[in-house]
Amino acid sequence: MQTTVEIAEQLGLTADEFERIKSILGRTPNFTELSMYSVMWSEHCSYKNSIVWLKSLPREGDRLLVKAGEENAGLVDIGDGYAVVFKIESHNHPSAIEPFQGAATGVGGIHRDIFTMGARPIAALNSLRFGNINDAKTQHLVKGIVHGIGHYGNCFGVPTVGGEVYFEDCYGTNPLVNAFSAGIVKVGQTVSATSYGEGNPVFIVGSATGKDGIGGASFASANITEDSVEDLPAVQVGDPFQEKKLLEACLEIIKTNAIIGMQDMGAAGITCSTAEMSAKGEHGMNIWLDKVPTRQKDMKAWEMLLSESQERMLIVVKKGEEKPVLDIFEKWDLHCVQIGEVTKDKNLKFYMNGELEADVPAESMVLGGGAPQYHRAYTEPAYFAKVKAFDIQNIPDTEHPRFVAERMVALPNIASKRWIYNQYDSMVGTANASTNAPSDAAIVLVKPTKKALAMTTDCNGRYVFADPHKGGQIAVAEAARNIVCSGGEPVAITNCLNFGNPYDPEVYYQFVHAVQGMGEACRKFNTPVTGGNVSFYNQSPDGAVYPTPTIGMVGILDTLDQRITLNFKEEGDLVYMLGRNRNDINSSEYLHKIIGIEFSPAPHFNLDEELHLQQAITKLNKAKLIQSAHDVSDGGLFVTLLESAMPSGLGFELTTNNKFRKDAFFFGESQSRVVVTVKPADKEKFEALLHTLVDASDVSVRHEKLGVVSGDSIKVNGEDWGNISTWKKSYDTAIEEHLKK
Numbered sequence: 001m002q003t004t005v006e007i008a009e010q011l012g013l014t015a016d017e018f019e020r021i022k023s024i025l026g027r028t029p030n031f032t033e034l035s036m037y038s039v040m041w042s043e044h045c046s047y048k049n050s051i052v053w054l055k056s057l058p059r060e061g062d063r064l065l066v067k068a069g070e071e072n073a074g075l076v077d078i079g080d081g082y083a084v085v086f087k088i089e090s091h092n093h094p095s096a097i098e099p100f101q102g103a104a105t106g107v108g109g110i111h112r113d114i115f116t117m118g119a120r121p122i123a124a125l126n127s128l129r130f131g132n133i134n135d136a137k138t139q140h141l142v143k144g145i146v147h148g149i150g151h152y153g154n155c156f157g158v159p160t161v162g163g164e165v166y167f168e169d170c171y172g173t174n175p176l177v178n179a180f181s182a183g184i185v186k187v188g189q190t191v192s193a194t195s196y197g198e199g200n201p202v203f204i205v206g207s208a209t210g211k212d213g214i215g216g217a218s219f220a221s222a223n224i225t226e227d228s229v230e231d232l233p234a235v236q237v238g239d240p241f242q243e244k245k246l247l248e249a250c251l252e253i254i255k256t257n258a259i260i261g262m263q264d265m266g267a268a269g270i271t272c273s274t275a276e277m278s279a280k281g282e283h284g285m286n287i288w289l290d291k292v293p294t295r296q297k298d299m300k301a302w303e304m305l306l307s308e309s310q311e312r313m314l315i316v317v318k319k320g321e322e323k324p325v326l327d328i329f330e331k332w333d334l335h336c337v338q339i340g341e342v343t344k345d346k347n348l349k350f351y352m353n354g355e356l357e358a359d360v361p362a363e364s365m366v367l368g369g370g371a372p373q374y375h376r377a378y379t380e381p382a383y384f385a386k387v388k389a390f391d392i393q394n395i396p397d398t399e400h401p402r403f404v405a406e407r408m409v410a411l412p413n414i415a416s417k418r419w420i421y422n423q424y425d426s427m428v429g430t431a432n433a434s435t436n437a438p439s440d441a442a443i444v445l446v447k448p449t450k451k452a453l454a455m456t457t458d459c460n461g462r463y464v465f466a467d468p469h470k471g472g473q474i475a476v477a478e479a480a481r482n483i484v485c486s487g488g489e490p491v492a493i494t495n496c497l498n499f500g501n502p503y504d505p506e507v508y509y510q511f512v513h514a515v516q517g518m519g520e521a522c523r524k525f526n527t528p529v530t531g532g533n534v535s536f537y538n539q540s541p542d543g544a545v546y547p548t549p550t551i552g553m554v555g556i557l558d559t560l561d562q563r564i565t566l567n568f569k570e571e572g573d574l575v576y577m578l579g580r581n582r583n584d585i586n587s588s589e590y591l592h593k594i595i596g597i598e599f600s601p602a603p604h605f606n607l608d609e610e611l612h613l614q615q616a617i618t619k620l621n622k623a624k625l626i627q628s629a630h631d632v633s634d635g636g637l638f639v640t641l642l643e644s645a646m647p648s649g650l651g652f653e654l655t656t657n658n659k660f661r662k663d664a665f666f667f668g669e670s671q672s673r674v675v676v677t678v679k680p681a682d683k684e685k686f687e688a689l690l691h692t693l694v695d696a697s698d699v700s701v702r703h704e705k706l707g708v709v710s711g712d713s714i715k716v717n718g719e720d721w722g723n724i725s726t727w728k729k730s731y732d733t734a735i736e737e738h739l740k741k
Contacts, residue, residue, distance in 0.1 A: 007270045011038035017372060024364045032302040032350070037365065039268040040275060043536050046371035047653045049502040049535040050178060053515045064490050069367070072113040072193055072264065074530020075185075076492045078556050080449040085119035085190070086182035086459065088127075088496045088552035090535035095177040099144025099697030103177050103236040103311050104152040110181040111158060112264035115247050116313060118191040118254050119183030123444045124153050126163040126179050127457040127496070128420075129551045130171025133412045133738045138167070141175050142420075150423040151177070156247075160424035162442030167412040173540030177495040178533075180457055180552040184446055186473045191254055193273075194261040195316045195342055196281035202340035204270070205329055207311040210295035212237045214306045231648055242311040242334075247372040249332040250313060256328070260322035260342075263373055265312040271305045273314040274340075274348050278362035279369055284347045287340035289357065301350060301357040316342060344412045349686070376502055378509035384600035387466055390554035393527035393584060397661045402721050404594060405638050408667060409727060411593050414635045438647045439565045440482035440631055441555065452563070454555035460634065461546030466587045467602035468510045472517025472549055472637055474602065474671055476680070477610045478633060479553035480525045484614040485629040485674055487562040487621055490525055490554030495532035500538045500544025500713065510547040512552035513535075518549060524607045525614075527553060564621055566630035567647035568677055573627055575652055576686075577637070578672035579613050580702045583664045587636050590667035604670040608695065613672050616693045616701040620676070625686045627677040634665035640675050641706075645714070653715045654707040677709060 008018035010481045011034060021029050021037050029037065043049055059068040065083055073087035079593030091106025107124065114121045126149060131138040136212040153160045158181070195202070253259055261281065263273040270292070274285050289304050299307075317325050322338075329336030343349075348365075350358040364370030398404050408414055426436055437443075441454040456480040480490040495518065500507040522529060532552075538545045557563060568575075572573045620626045632640045641652055656665055664670075678686045691700050714721040 001363060003029055003031055007031070008034060008115060008584055011035060012042060012384055016298050020372065023422060024361065024370055030358070032305065033360055035302045036271045036358060036360065039271060040365040041371050043502070043534070045267055045272060046367055047534055048372045049374050049376055049536065050497070050511070051367065051373050053512055053632050054119070054534070057515065057519045057529040058522050059529055061492065061526065064528055064530065068529050068531045072116050072317050075117065075190060075492055076530065076554065077187060078446065078451055081187055082446060082449060083185055083187050083282065084113050084182055084453060085117050085185055086180065086494055086552065086554055087113050087493045088178055088180040088550065089113070089533040090496050090498060091177045091179065092174060092535055092538055095145050096174055098395070099141050100148040101237055103145040103148030105136050105430055106177050106179045107149055107152040108156070108238045108240065108243050108310055109266050110179040111190045111243065112266065114181045114183040115250055116191065116193065116262050116264040117185065118189055118251065119185035120251060121158045121181050121183040123182045123442065123455060124158050124160045124180060125442060125455055125457045125552065127176070128163065128165045129171040129176035129461070129545070129548060130167050133167045135172060138172060139739055143175055143255065144418050145175065146423055152238055152240045154425040155721040156244050159426045161426050161444060162456060165417050165420060166461065168461065168546060168572055168611055170543065170545045172536045172544065174545055176458065176498050176538065176545065176548055178498070178550045179435060180494070181401050182453065182455060182554065189254070191259055191262045191323060191521070193277055194265040194281040195277035195285065196283045197260060197318070197342055198283070198344045200260055200342040201289065201315060201321050201322060201338045201485065202285055202342065203315050203325070203336055204292055204339050204418040205336045206241055206247070206334055207239065207316055208293040208295045208310065208335060209304055209307050209311060210309045211299065211303055211307060212309055214303055215310070245332045245334055246313065249329050249334055252328050253325050256321070256324045257574040258318050258325050258511045260316040260318060262313055262315045265314060267308060269305065275362045275365040276423060277314065277316065278348060279366045282346060284343040284345045284349070284362060285340050286343055287348065287350045289350055289352045291337055291339040293335045301352045305350065321328065359667055361687045365568070376508045377505050377506040378512050380509055381506040383599060387601055390597070392583065395585070398663045401662045401666045405666065405733065406730065407594060408590060408639060409642060409731045410637055410734040411589060412735060412738060414639055415588055416732045417735060418732060419736045420737065428729045438564050438567050439486040439563065441486040443486060443490060443557070443563055445560065448611040450559045452557040452560050454483040454484040454486045454557060455553070457552050458482065459548050460585050461500065461548040462592065463602045464510070464514055464549060466600060468547055469517040470602045470605055472514035473521040473607060474605050475549055475551045476518055476521035476527065477605070477607070477671065478631070479551045480527060481537065481631045481674070482616060483555035484617050485566070485631050488557050490527045490553055490555045490727060491531050493522060493527050493553045494530050495549060497532070497684050498538050498545065498550065499536055499550040500539040504544070507544050513561060514547055514549045521607060524611055566624065566628055566644050568644050568650040568652070568709045569627045569648070569696035571650060571709055571711060573677040573679060574683060575706045575708060576676050576678060577673055577677060577704045577706055578616060578701055581657060581660055581665060581704065582668065584668045584670040585664050588667055588669040590663060600701050603668070607673065610672045612695045612701060613674065617674060618692065620686065620689060621681045623689060625678060626680050626690060629674055629676045629677060632673035633669065636669050638666045642727055642731070644675060645724050646731065649712055649724055651710045651713045651724050652707055655709045656703065656717055
């Protein structure tokens with residue numbers, strides 16, 4: 001079939017890109033070849049509109065064993081001869097169209113990224129965004145997506161140990177489903193996604209190839225519209241039990257030392273795995289598509305090449321050492337079929353029944369090779385004028401903070417997400433999981449060592465919307481703060497950058513400035529970027545979603561004794577706030593949801609102030625002077641205190657500071673604040689140590705005594721605000737009540 005620029009444009013390529021392909025090949029591509037380029041040069045695979053800025057992020061560090069982008073996921077040395085492999089990726093568009101399978105296959109795909117490197121996944125987290133919880137469509141999406149995540153993770157046998165959920169109108173059409181996985185591997189026992197050695201056989205292993213998921217990468221690189229439901233075949237179908245067998249087989253074949261390289265088949269399936277492995281190893285492949293096990297009869301070459309059927313891997317085996325590999329896959333009752341061989345030249349040649357269907361240079365298809373890289377124009381968003389016009393003096397202070405607090409704890413973004421996380425098994429396959437004691441980050445044991453990992457996913461999209469640069473910094477800082485408040489040392493991040501259409505200069509402005517802010521914060525906290533995912537086109541006819549650069553961060557605890565939990569421990573313990581209060585209600589849940597103000601600046605934040613605070617918490621913890629720690633974030637100080645009180649059924653007596661507005665004191669979200677509790681006997685040591693912790697300006701960490709841990713009630717300035725059990729009931733049931741409507 002003779003291709004034209006019109007066909008190229010229908011496949012999502014531009015006229016310039018069509019000419020570029022012709023120049024690379026020295027001829028006009030046939031339809032199969034053009035289809036391959038259309039997926040490999042899609043935003044989802046090539047990062048063509050983002051890579052120039054991603055390169056500015058810090059990608060090296062003492063603990064990093066591979067640089068960002070070198071492998072399927074980040075690899076970080078945790079000591080004692082072990083490393084953690086981790087990554088976060090999006091499955092937004094598929095989840096918008098078919099929520100159960102879209103979310104389920106997102107979980108399956110991220111776990112494959114981990115075990116394709118030879119690591120056994122030990123924990124999963126997620127970051128979810130939905131529209132208005134009272135909308136029937138949102139409720140349908142919530143139920144389907146949560147069920148899909150729970151089903152796949154629970155059946156696959158990896159515990160879901162943490163995450164975050166937000167509800168905002170802008171995500172109504174286009175929910176965000178970001179899935180994170182972490183695994184453990186011995187240093188030196190990883191497998192690379194590479195291919196080399198002329199004559200080495202190429203095998204496809206795992207499930208058969210079907211028509212599900214065809215063009216999924218292109219589907220993920222377009223706006224969601226009313227017609228997107230017609231793209232339903234682009235959503236993959238997952239089988240967690242098949243993936244469990246694939247995991248065990250892959251980890252077993254690694255021990256044979258017969259493997260040259262291994263790559264999971266995610267976006268763009270056979271096309272992507274053959275291209276990326278060949279380009280990395282600087283070799284080519286001859287692939288015989290008629291050998292590929294299929295689920296449907298008479299599949300065309302381009303359908304096989306673009307299929308994103310799940311639970312498949314491509315492996316290159318040392319010639320002559322095929323038998324142990326074949327035996328292992330036969331034992332696990334999985335396909336293991338030779339479909340090609342490695343060639344000395346650097347081209348990929350795909351045959352069907354002896355006919356050459358496609359012949360392309362592997363390097364020309366991949367990121368950093370022939371794929372285009374664009375510098376997009378960007379301009380400051382027009383709505384910034386409304387943000388800058390906000391003045392707190394125009395907002396009357398609340399006269400009834402208790403009544404506001406009662407409304408706050410029932411807001412969907414504040415209330416307990418137990419309806420969601422109760423559907424996830426947090427202890428399945430629990431050889432490595434720790435207890436579910438409440439802490440700001442999830443803690444997972446790393447057996448057989450004494451170490452533990454602290455992991456979190458964080459981003460407040462409203463902050464990034466208000467100020468992309470500062471919001472990007474805060475996303476990284478909050479992740480680090482959560483790990484420090486759990487007793488860990490932050491070591492590295494992965495990111496999932498969710499934005500609207502990159503061809504919109506205002507959206508691209510958000511992206512550029514968020515990336516710059518993230519990079520600055522990563523350098524400040526010494527948490528280099530190990531890799532991640534860019535998800536553009538999260539946009540509906542109503543406009544783009546909030547810019548949402550989700551941060552997945554990993555930290556290390558040398559022993560579980562370092563762990564800090566957030567719950568109050570004993571009646572009589574002193575309650576302190578570390579950090580500085582401010583008359584700041586900017587972009588707070590209170591201002592947005594209670595007062596109804598959509599446009600306001602991001603809350604106060606300063607990188608040096610944040611680092612100083614985190615260093616103080618670490619030193620206090622090493623001195624064993626704090627009983628609990630919980631950062632002040634969504635909902636402000638009152639919500640932080642309540643969340644610390646509820647797990648143990650203990651209350652608190654709080655004395656307010658009249659230097660501040662009531663709404664700012666109770667509900668403001670200015671950053672770099674942590675609530676800690678201290679034994680009365682440690683009061684003098686605690687305060688003395690804080691005075692010795694000075695920054696470059698010789699300023700000690702600001703601290704303020706708020707009150708004491710009490711019985712089972714809350715008292716504010718002596719006024720009875722009710723029992724903890726009453727507050728807890730409202731907090732625990734709000735989401736369920738919304739979803740029952």
